[in-house]
Amino acid sequence: MSNTGFLEKKIEGLKDEGVYRKLPILEGANEAEVVLNGQKVINLSSNNYLGFANHPRLKKAAIEAVEKYGVGAGAVRTIIGNMDIHEELEEILAEFKKEEAVMVFQSGFNCNAGTIQAVTEKGDLIISDELNHASIIDGVKLSKADKAIFKHSDMEDLERVLKEKRENYNNVLIITDGVFSMDGDIAKLPEIVELAEKYNAMTYVDDAHGSGVLGKSGRGTVDHFNLHGRVDFTIGTLSKAIGVIGGYVATSKSAQEWLNHRGRPILFSTSLPPAAVGAIIEAVKILMETEEYTDKLWDNAKYFKEKLGKLGFNTGKSETPITPVIIGNEAESMEFSKKLKEEGVFVSAIVFPTVPKGTGRVRCMVTAGHTKEQLDRAVNAFEKVGKEMGII
Ligand SMILES: *Cc1c(COP(=O)(O)O)cnc(C)c1O
Numbered sequence: 001m002s003n004t005g006f007l008e009k010k011i012e013g014l015k016d017e018g019v020y021r022k023l024p025i026l027e028g029a030n031e032a033e034v035v036l037n038g039q040k041v042i043n044l045s046s047n048n049y050l051g052f053a054n055h056p057r058l059k060k061a062a063i064e065a066v067e068k069y070g071v072g073a074g075a076v077r078t079i080i081g082n083m084d085i086h087e088e089l090e091e092i093l094a095e096f097k098k099e100e101a102v103m104v105f106q107s108g109f110n111c112n113a114g115t116i117q118a119v120t121e122k123g124d125l126i127i128s129d130e131l132n133h134a135s136i137i138d139g140v141k142l143s144k145a146d147k148a149i150f151k152h153s154d155m156e157d158l159e160r161v162l163k164e165k166r167e168n169y170n171n172v173l174i175i176t177d178g179v180f181s182m183d184g185d186i187a188k189l190p191e192i193v194e195l196a197e198k199y200n201a202m203t204y205v206d207d208a209h210g211s212g213v214l215g216k217s218g219r220g221t222v223d224h225f226n227l228h229g230r231v232d233f234t235i236g237t238l239s240k241a242i243g244v245i246g247g248y249v250a251t252s253k254s255a256q257e258w259l260n261h262r263g264r265p266i267l268f269s270t271s272l273p274p275a276a277v278g279a280i281i282e283a284v285k286i287l288m289e290t291e292e293y294t295d296k297l298w299d300n301a302k303y304f305k306e307k308l309g310k311l312g313f314n315t316g317k318s319e320t321p322i323t324p325v326i327i328g329n330e331a332e333s334m335e336f337s338k339k340l341k342e343e344g345v346f347v348s349a350i351v352f353p354t355v356p357k358g359t360g361r362v363r364c365m366v367t368a369g370h371t372k373e374q375l376d377r378a379v380n381a382f383e384k385v386g387k388e389m390g391i392i
Contacts, residue, residue, distance in 0.1 A: 024346075029054035032369040034346075041346040042378050044364040049213055049321060050283075050293040051369030052243025057286060058279040065278025073271040078260070081271040089277050090256075092284050093248055097219060097236070098228050101256035104248045105265050106272055108208050108237030111247030112139035114265040115233065116175070116204070119255065120145040125169040127161050127201070129153065129176045129187070136175055136206055145173070152180075155191045162199040171202060178207035178221030178234075179214065182355050182363065184322030186214070189225045197230070204233040212241020213320060217287045218294045242283045244276050296368040297321055300375060304366045307379045312392040316361075323364040324350075325382070327391060333360030336389060343381035 014020040027035040030053045034043045052058055065085065075081035086104065093102040105111035116139035120126055124145035128136060131152045140147055148165060151157040158174070166172060174196050176187045189205065196203045207220045215223030218241060222231050233255070238246035249259070259266060272280075286293070301321035308315055314326045327333040330351040337349035340362065351360040366375070386392040 032367060032371070032374055036346055039341075039344070041341065041344050042370075042374050042381075044345060044347040044366065044378060046365055046367065047209075047240035048243055048369065049241040049297055049365070049367050050218070050243065051367055052241070052283050052286075052293075055243065055283075055286075058243060058282050061282035062275040062279040065274040069274035069278075071275065072273055075271075076267060076269060077271045078267050083271075083274065083277070085274060085277045085281065086271055089281050089284075090248070092281055092288075093236075094250065096284050096288060097234065097250040098223070099234065099250035101253045102248050102250050103256045103259045103263065103266070104238075104246060104272065105263070106246060106269055108206075108235065108239060108247035109135040109138075110265040110269070111235050111237075111249055112136050112206060113142060114139075114263040115235070115249050115259060116140055116173075117142040117144075118259055118262040118264070119202075119233070120171065120173055123169060124171040124173065125165055127158065127165075127172065127174045131180050131182070132175060132177055133181065133206060133208065136177075140175070153185065153188050155188060155195065158192065159195055159199075162195060162201065166199045166201070172199065173202045173204055173232075175204040175206070178205045178210035179320050179322065181209050181322065182350060182361075183316050183324055184209075184318030184320040186210070186221060186224070186319050189221055189227060189231070193227055193230050202232040203230075204235070205231050206235040208235065208237040208240055208247075209320065209322060211236035212287070213294070213297065217291045238276075238280050238283075242280055244279045244283065246272050246276060246280060293368045297366070300368060300370050300372075301366045303372065304364065304370075304375050304379070307375075308364075308382060311379070311383050311386065313382065313386065321366045323366060324361045325364060326359060326361045328358055328360060330357075330360040332389065332391075333362060336385060336391065337362050339385040339388070340381055343385060345378045345381045 025037050030046050030048050073081040090102040112135040120143045122144040126140050126145050127148045130149050148161045210221035212218035214221050222234050234250040236248050238244050305323050316324045316326050333349045333351050347362045347364050350363050
């Protein structure tokens with residue numbers, strides 16, 4: 001009766017390759033210590049950097065927004081789904097990011113998919129770092145502009161592309177992640193901005209892992225390098241450090257107005273639900289009040305990274321709370337993650353094709369929500385399993 005038998009065969013293929021998996025089931029809120037499929041584990045795998053996903057102030061704000069506005073926006077923003085709290089959110093985000101204007105999307109993914117195609121056209125060129133996020137890759141695919149790739153954070157290669165191609169195009173857009181999610185390294189943004197200015201190109205930074213993490217009170221990579229006013233499009237997510245859901249682009253007023261008319265997720269997908277908007281506004285207010293959360297995040301990240309380093313683990317070139325522990329062999333990386341889970345630490349293995357062959361790893365995400373005691377317990381598990389497997 002079903003026509004999807006071909007998918008059954010594909011699933012068999014996944015099983016043969018050993019990459020078939022079921023989704024882990026989280027029983028309760030996303031916190032530093034959680035119950036996963038019935039087992040209590042220390043959570044070193046979430047993007048909930050500041051512990052906001054279950055923060056009492058955000059929850060209260062969400063409930064209040066539901067009481068006043070209901071559970072759904074009821075329409076796309078361009079029809080009648082643009083509530084006053086959506087406007088309020090964009091204003092407070094623009095103030096926080098110190099940029100002229102902000103356009104909010106339903107997710108970071110959506111923001112890349114909608115923005116890149118709207119601000120480029122035939123006759124333009126997009127130049128993208130080879131390690132950019134999947135949503136950028138998809139966003140670029142939706143654009144009618146030509147595409148070029150530069151080697152990861154390689155400024156000579158970026159300049160080579162600009163030299164070779166710049167004069168053949170109208171507008172040129174250089175796109176980079178702010179913080180790269182698999183290694184935790186930071187984009188060479190000052191150099192990228194200088195090259196962009198030299199070759200008259202626009203810049204686009206996807207700061208999903210930089211927002212709420214880098215810069216003063218988590219204002220992001222642009223703030224970290226003090227490049228305000230020199231990056232044309234800064235994308236942030238509201239789903240990671242901010243703890244809720246959504247994405248945004250901080251940009252000029254004119255770009256924001258253009259997205260209002262041509263950003264397809266704005267025109268064709270319902271706006272964020274009131275509960276999410278209320279919670280996000282509260283999160284931004286907290287960040288504007290205090291650096292307590294970002295300080296704690298960095299303190300924990302340094303503590304954890306130092307301990308792993310002392311034990312002899314290779315944490316790669318991470319400059320942020322994203323802490324890869326590089327194992328190398330793919331199967332060994334999976335085994336390492338599995339054994340850590342048996343010891344009560346949940347940290348996901350990341351292997352080819354997500355990272356290059358032979359650079360398999362587990363990726364630890366330290367948050368402000370972890371206690372030192374929890375981090376110590378995690379380090380002990382790393383030591384035990386690392387020695388057992390002959391990694392350290
Ligand atoms: C996570 C991520 C996104 C997607 O953000 P969501 O809000 O989860 O959709 C986009 N870009 C980068 C670089 C990311 O890491």
